Amino acid sequence: MRNITASPASSAPAAAPAAIPVRDQLGLQMRASHVLMAVFVVAAVAFAAIGAAIGDTFFLRLATEALIFAGFALSVDILLGFTGLLSLGHALYFGFGAYVSALVLKETPSFWLAIGAVLASSLVAGFITGLVANRVRGVYFALVTFGLAQVVAKAVYNTRELGASDGLIGVPIVPINLGVGTLMSNAPAAFFLFTLGFVVVLYLIAAYLLETPFGRILVALRANESRVPFLGYSTRSARLAAYVLASVIAALSGALYPMLRGFVSPELLFFSTSGNAVITVVVGGVGTLAGAFYGSIILTVLKSVIGTMTEHHLIVIGLLFIGTVIFLPKGLMGVVRPWVMRLLGRRAS
Amino acid sequence: MTAVLEVQDLGVSFGGIRAVDGVSFSAARNAITTVIGPNGAGKSTLFNLISGRIRPRRGRVLLDGVDRTGAPPHLMQRAGLGRSFQITNLFFELTVHENLRLAAQRLEPADRLWQPVGRSARAAARVQELIARFQLGAKVSELAGALSHGEQRRLEIAVALAAQPSVLLLDEPTQGMSHADTADTAALIRTLAQDVTILLIEHDIGLVMDISDRIVVMHQGRKLTDGTPAEVRADPAVKSAYFGDA
Amino acid sequence: MTAFLDYFQFVLAPQMITGLSLGVAVVLVALGLTIIFGLLDVINMAHGEFYAVGAYLALSLGFAGVSFWLLLIIVPAVMLPLGYIVERGLIQRVFNKPDRHVTTLLLTFGLGLVVEDVLKVIFGGNTQRPPTPISGAIDIMGVLLPNYRLFLILFGLAVIAAVALVVNRTRLGAVVRAAAFDRNMAASLGVPVSQVYAGTFAFGVALAGLAGVLLAPVFSVFPTMGRDFIFLAFTVVIVGGMGSIMGTVVAGLLLTQVQALSSLIVSPVWSDPILFSIMVLMLVVRPQGLFGRLGHA
Numbered sequence: 001m002r003n004i005t006a007s008p009a010s011s012a013p014a015a016a017p018a019a020i021p022v023r024d025q026l027g028l029q030m031r032a033s034h035v036l037m038a039v040f041v042v043a044a045v046a047f048a049a050i051g052a053a054i055g056d057t058f059f060l061r062l063a064t065e066a067l068i069f070a071g072f073a074l075s076v077d078i079l080l081g082f083t084g085l086l087s088l089g090h091a092l093y094f095g096f097g098a099y100v101s102a103l104v105l106k107e108t109p110s111f112w113l114a115i116g117a118v119l120a121s122s123l124v125a126g127f128i129t130g131l132v133a134n135r136v137r138g139v140y141f142a143l144v145t146f147g148l149a150q151v152v153a154k155a156v157y158n159t160r161e162l163g164a165s166d167g168l169i170g171v172p173i174v175p176i177n178l179g180v181g182t183l184m185s186n187a188p189a190a191f192f193l194f195t196l197g198f199v200v201v202l203y204l205i206a207a208y209l210l211e212t213p214f215g216r217i218l219v220a221l222r223a224n225e226s227r228v229p230f231l232g233y234s235t236r237s238a239r240l241a242a243y244v245l246a247s248v249i250a251a252l253s254g255a256l257y258p259m260l261r262g263f264v265s266p267e268l269l270f271f272s273t274s275g276n277a278v279i280t281v282v283v284g285g286v287g288t289l290a291g292a293f294y295g296s297i298i299l300t301v302l303k304s305v306i307g308t309m310t311e312h313h314l315i316v317i318g319l320l321f322i323g324t325v326i327f328l329p330k331g332l333m334g335v336v337r338p339w340v341m342r343l344l345g346r347r348a349s
Numbered sequence: 350m351t352a353v354l355e356v357q358d359l360g361v362s363f364g365g366i367r368a369v370d371g372v373s374f375s376a377a378r379n380a381i382t383t384v385i386g387p388n389g390a391g392k393s394t395l396f397n398l399i400s401g402r403i404r405p406r407r408g409r410v411l412l413d414g415v416d417r418t419g420a421p422p423h424l425m426q427r428a429g430l431g432r433s434f435q436i437t438n439l440f441f442e443l444t445v446h447e448n449l450r451l452a453a454q455r456l457e458p459a460d461r462l463w464q465p466v467g468r469s470a471r472a473a474a475r476v477q478e479l480i481a482r483f484q485l486g487a488k489v490s491e492l493a494g495a496l497s498h499g500e501q502r503r504l505e506i507a508v509a510l511a512a513q514p515s516v517l518l519l520d521e522p523t524q525g526m527s528h529a530d531t532a533d534t535a536a537l538i539r540t541l542a543q544d545v546t547i548l549l550i551e552h553d554i555g556l557v558m559d560i561s562d563r564i565v566v567m568h569q570g571r572k573l574t575d576g577t578p579a580e581v582r583a584d585p586a587v588k589s590a591y592f593g594d595a
Numbered sequence: 596m597t598a599f600l601d602y603f604q605f606v607l608a609p610q611m612i613t614g615l616s617l618g619v620a621v622v623l624v625a626l627g628l629t630i631i632f633g634l635l636d637v638i639n640m641a642h643g644e645f646y647a648v649g650a651y652l653a654l655s656l657g658f659a660g661v662s663f664w665l666l667l668i669i670v671p672a673v674m675l676p677l678g679y680i681v682e683r684g685l686i687q688r689v690f691n692k693p694d695r696h697v698t699t700l701l702l703t704f705g706l707g708l709v710v711e712d713v714l715k716v717i718f719g720g721n722t723q724r725p726p727t728p729i730s731g732a733i734d735i736m737g738v739l740l741p742n743y744r745l746f747l748i749l750f751g752l753a754v755i756a757a758v759a760l761v762v763n764r765t766r767l768g769a770v771v772r773a774a775a776f777d778r779n780m781a782a783s784l785g786v787p788v789s790q791v792y793a794g795t796f797a798f799g800v801a802l803a804g805l806a807g808v809l810l811a812p813v814f815s816v817f818p819t820m821g822r823d824f825i826f827l828a829f830t831v832v833i834v835g836g837m838g839s840i841m842g843t844v845v846a847g848l849l850l851t852q853v854q855a856l857s858s859l860i861v862s863p864v865w866s867d868p869i870l871f872s873i874m875v876l877m878l879v880v881r882p883q884g885l886f887g888r889l890g891h892a
Contacts, residue, residue, distance in 0.1 A: 086697050143874075150867065224440045
């Protein structure tokens with residue numbers, strides 16, 4: 001038997017009580033990532049200044065390559081750290097962007113044309129392959145993405161029109177017209193700073209999207225995918241959107257590669273490239289976005305340093321990776337970021 | 350009183366077992382309809398069929414007179430159905446605030462999806478409402494996984510209610526709760542029913558008899574009977590299903 | 596008619612035999628993978644590297660004078676403790692964390708990298724090939740069959756049958772299956788679950804090593820051989836059904852036949868895309884594979 005008389009307090013909307021202060025945890029995390037990125041950018045600019053002053057070419061170009069791969073790692077973090085999807089074949093899109101860029105640049109050395117072509121084509125490619133890959137999740141998703149990249153890599157390796165195993169060489173130097181001036185892709189410090197700006201823009205785009213309700217749905221997918229449909233959202237659509245976003249960012253990063261190196265090769269599509277990005281993200285800090293950048297620098301430095309001693313840097317990196325997975329699963333930025341969050345939190349109150 | 354939710358001859362089988370076998374009933378607007386039955390009667394499966402988690406082999410589900418049979422969960426939600434889970438199914442590694450905000454986001458128009466979270470004012474206001482109503486103020490910045498069991502069950506209901514559904518499915522909301530919490534929850538459900546039509550699964554017979562307007566009794570996948578609490582209490586078939594020889 | 600018989604005798608049948616011998620070895624590797632997944636719920640990305648380790652052990656011990664027949668016993672025996680240590684020392688450390696699937700995948704992926712590079716350090720990057728243990732060929736109804744391939748097929752089938760027997764018909768197998776089904780229940784019944792887990796992993800690794808011994812004379816030995824093989828092994832496991840022995844056998848034999856026969860029709864470059872398409876098709880149409888049970892990953 002139900003009590004029919006309703007108490008007035010519950011039926012009429014109460015005069016708005018004092019709002020409970022809520023701390024948006026995820027928002028705070030993102031702001032902390034911004035701080036870490038700002039530190040990174042400052043350090044990078046200082047690095048460029050020093051490099052330019054001493055007339056260095058080698059280290060600036062090495063660092064530029066690290067930044068390009070950082071952009072790629074960023075895309076992997078969007079999937080792994082936010083949506084909870086482990087893609088073992090994301091180099092497919094990185095390599096795709098590199099090849100498309102190289103093909104365009106060899107015809108017409110126009111930066112914006114190449115970027116535009118990569119943007120448009122990667123949207124389509126990411127969408128179509130994403131439809132296939134996102135029919136499954138978890139371990140199967142990892143294996144499908146792995147297989148997809150294998151198949152395409154082998155196809156490219158065997159296609160003469162794409163340079164087969166040698167890849168495409170002879171990509172010309174590209175003038176990049178920024179409106180306020182033009183820089184050349186073979187100017188070490190200038191191109192380094194340009195690449196820095198480019199991948200930072202990619203970071204900002206990713207950060208913005210992840211702080212929208214759409215981005216929060218991705219986070220929800222990672223936290224508890226089974227509940228998400230009951231919130232009113234199609235998990236398949238959300239995962240596909242995340243996948244396309246990650247594919248485009250990977251491709252845009254790849255587009256810069258031929259501008260730096262003057263060639264592209266099938267190695268860019270191989271599992272080792274995908275694997276390196278995953279290692280970068282895990283070591284740098286999964287789910288922090290900034291971790292992709294710090295991780296890429298760490299890995300590049302490690303590879304160079306160990307590379308001078310022995311060609312077996314994979315053992316060291318592999319062991320570091322295993323150690324990180326077991327002992328430091330949140331990665332470097334995963335440990336540093338909470339400190340920054342505490343600092344930011346204290347300043348706010 | 351009009352029927353907001355109507356279930357007609359709903360049925361599904363799993364590997365030869367008829368988990369739900371031709372169940373029909375209707376839930377009247379702003380009433381509390383409770384589904385009871387011994388373990389294995391098919392109650393949770395019924396909820397899964399209604400909410401779209403499982404596709405029925407036969408039968409129909411009508412929400413506000415519109416046939417929604419076989420619609421996937423996210424479309425059922427958009428049609429006005431909210432659902433809580435028997436085994437707590439929250440976003441444990443997110444804060445209580447974020448759990449509520451995620452669920453309340455549906456109140457915003459579609460283009461808000463691509464704007465910064467801070468702009469969703471309506472959702473934020475709804476979150477404040479829910480915090481007050483469900484007394485979660487003290488724990489609002491805690492991770493959902495750090496809450497006590499009773500608090501988590503409360504949050505379950507709040508999340509299901511956040512997007513202002515017209516029909517709320519509560520699957521054993523008092524599961525594992527203490528006596529005090531159970532009584533509070535019963536009172537809460539009663540007040541909720543003023544705005545929402547409630548379909549409830551519960552094992553606590555005292556609670557069921559106390560707050561239900563209608564009771565649907567299930568047994569081995571079929572509906573045994575339905576009626577007011579007094580009718581059901583007096584029904585000999587119900588007694589034997591629970592205690593005896595069925 | 597005679598044209599077809601000739602085709603069968605000289606082209607089709609040899610190709611099918613080649614496919615069958617590869618298929619038997621793939622099944623041995625994939626069996627280890629599927630058993631490890633079926634019991635431990637772990638995707639062993641380093642499984643291909645264990646296959647390579649088996650091959651390299653066979654190579655080096657063989658050059659040291661150990662007979663092939665002894666190798667068939669010694670190599671898997673050596674790999675058992677190796678697998679045991681990997682499971683207890685590495686995998687158990689992350690096993691109880693929340694996102695176990697991803698973590699163990701990453702962990703074994705890292706392990707694979709390390710093992711591959713260690714092999715390169717010890718043995719160099721060049722391709723080497725141990726001598727074929729059984730030379731000559733046999734003539735069956737006009738089809739020329741290399742003796743070693745025939746041995747491979749028969750021996751491999753015997754091992755597969757033995758594994759199936761142990762898992763499905765013995766008490767040991769029942770214990771393993773119980774631990775897979777409900778870990779806590781098995782533990783409360785007195786089953787030493789962590790040792791069962793480690794032992795099963797070791798067994799799967801040993802199977803991969805055995806396949807390495809068997810295939811080394813056929814395909815040669817080089818450091819990245821594991822990575823090339825793993826794609827095929829995973830495809831077999833997915834198509835057959837993760838955790839299903841029957842599925843692995845059927846899918847393994849079937850897919851290698853598809854691979855062998857398709858290379859007669861189209862360029863071998865297409866065999867990977869064909870296999871991959873079958874894998875994706877299976878995942879889309881019937882995610883649990885041919886014989887798998889739903890509810891895994």
